[in-house]
Amino acid sequence: MGKPRIKDVAARAGVGVSTVSVVLNNVEGARVGPETRERILAAARDLGYTSNPIARSLRTRRTQTIGFVGDDIATTPFAGRMIQGAQDAAWQAGYLLFLVNTGGEHALERHAVRALLDRRVDGVIYATMYHRHVEIPEMLGDVSTVMLDACPTDGSMPYVVPDERGGAAAAVGELLRAGHRRIGFATEALDVPAASGRLAGYHETLAAAGIPADPELVAAEHGTTTGGYRAASRLLDLDERPTAIFCYNDRMAMGCYRAAAERGLRIPHDLSVVGYDDQDLIAPELSPALTTVALPHYEMGMWAFHRLLGLIQDDPEQREQGYLMPCPLVRRDSVGPPPR
């Protein structure tokens, strides 16, 4: 006595299986009497019938399943949020998510994509954390694909990435509004897209406010606590010290706090600080709590799925290839007016 099959429903309602199928799927243009329909629905309800997705998929060639392949799902909280965003959106739409992580190994990536195609997923979300501009396995040409947190080398498929530039603009804008004119930037030395985007946003926003660029105010180090410490130290030891520092990320901001503390500078009284990433283990925990810019990974995950769904359903409305997801500013207690 396993699950009831469509045959059982048909028998109980005293009709043929095809009629049951037609009713249960609300097939358009199908003609079936209201009374028969009612009988079928009742029978299905009584039996607790749910259609077998395997059999259905075999026939319809749709699996209501998508693959999420990521190069890393564990080491950052960001990855988890992307997955969760995609999963929540998929669940809403009645899709289930195959998760496979590749650790960034190229061979494994190809294997993974092949395995997903074998399983006849309806689409693939291809997420690569950190780096962007990745080459994608050629097989992905055979299936609807959206890139998440990454740009395709050719503009061949939809993608979504954070609007780093806009986020940096928001951060610097917040400092400008507080009255700061001399704003340092403790940046990441590596040439990653996030770094160049945030730097561009920093420069543009200052320029728009009529503040000339001062190369001294940009200190590049590793994007770590100690890197932040070093960068902030350099900035704070400048002859004309900045009254605010925008940090590439929260970890650097953490180092910046230490550098400030060592110099007897109180935040935000003597120095204002803004971070980036809004990491929950850092930003709210520092004292004072850090004003920072949040990365919209959850939203990007949702966007990716919705865009993918559009692709799958061949929705002509959705035609945009790339999308920059806004990074909202999170106000806490590390920004104040400049001293004096």
Next chain:
Amino acid sequence: MGKPRIKDVAARAGVGVSTVSVVLNNVEGARVGPETRERILAAARDLGYTSNPIARSLRTRRTQTIGFVGDDIATTPFAGRMIQGAQDAAWQAGYLLFLVNTGGEHALERHAVRALLDRRVDGVIYATMYHRHVEIPEMLGDVSTVMLDACPTDGSMPYVVPDERGGAAAAVGELLRAGHRRIGFATEALDVPAASGRLAGYHETLAAAGIPADPELVAAEHGTTTGGYRAASRLLDLDERPTAIFCYNDRMAMGCYRAAAERGLRIPHDLSVVGYDDQDLIAPELSPALTTVALPHYEMGMWAFHRLLGLIQDDPEQREQGYLMPCPLVRRDSVGPPPR
């Protein structure tokens, strides 16, 4: 010209489909001539044939798929590691993972389990972060299930949780070996299993070393940075100050560092500190880097899958119901001999 089907392989090899199936699946006791076998294998290779898992599942009632349902996959790095462990193990065994997260909502949990059963998963890993002793949806009785990071209320299914007690013992043991005799414990005030387990390990280890329990040395607060700060402050202001503090987690250890710094105590010269959790944003980043105990989430994820596989394959060797996964000590720079 979609994927080749088994029929195509059969045609190309000039044999019947059943023979192809038998050859490709290495069916035991099947009799097929070596030359025919070779021809079939060649044909399959030439065509790049891979069997359609949907059709296969329909027939065999096995999907080579398992469901991972968790109440939260994003907010802690731990969750990601469990998933990754399970996923890696599953991938190795040729299984794919359906991921669904429930946010801990009971209704959604039931829904999720039902959806997974509908999809005919071969088994389910049921992971609940944080809290343990959860009730499980009754439908899970119908399918092989393993609980991850949680205990079932009744002992009805296999589960794996961290060996908190052992981890605490390792931490305290490390301090004892360094020569400390007066060791404080900054613990979590909430009555969660992790807290009681670690407290028990603390007490047992001290007792085994012949050190009488001193209630003054246990300070309970919230398991946050500020909680750790408060707890450590109380301990450090004791008449007879402890020379070492074992902290419930790394965040409390972070607060402990601050309390020590405010009192002019250098770590590890004047005070030794051990944490728990080994969070990568904290433990290695503090200065000095924090000696702590790692939570074996990745390993637990792997264990859960392997145990599940045993259940699915009805492996009589695996009969243990619960497993305590060891928590390894991670030595860094926050432990030294006691002062004087």
Next chain:
DNA sequence: CCGATTTGATGAATCGTTTCTTCAAGGAGA
């Protein structure tokens, strides 16, 4: 009252496998 059309419903084919039963051919034993 009769052919034409609509309505309501059904059987059968199909999706791509696995697996059970059957069958022809060849070899061994008597």
Next chain:
DNA sequence: TCTCCTTGAAGAAACGATTCATCAAATCGG
């Protein structure tokens, strides 16, 4: 030479749905 196994392979029936073509009954216009 005849029977009886054994071997190698094929045919066909599931698995559980969807969907197409078909068909009987009912309705309609004239």
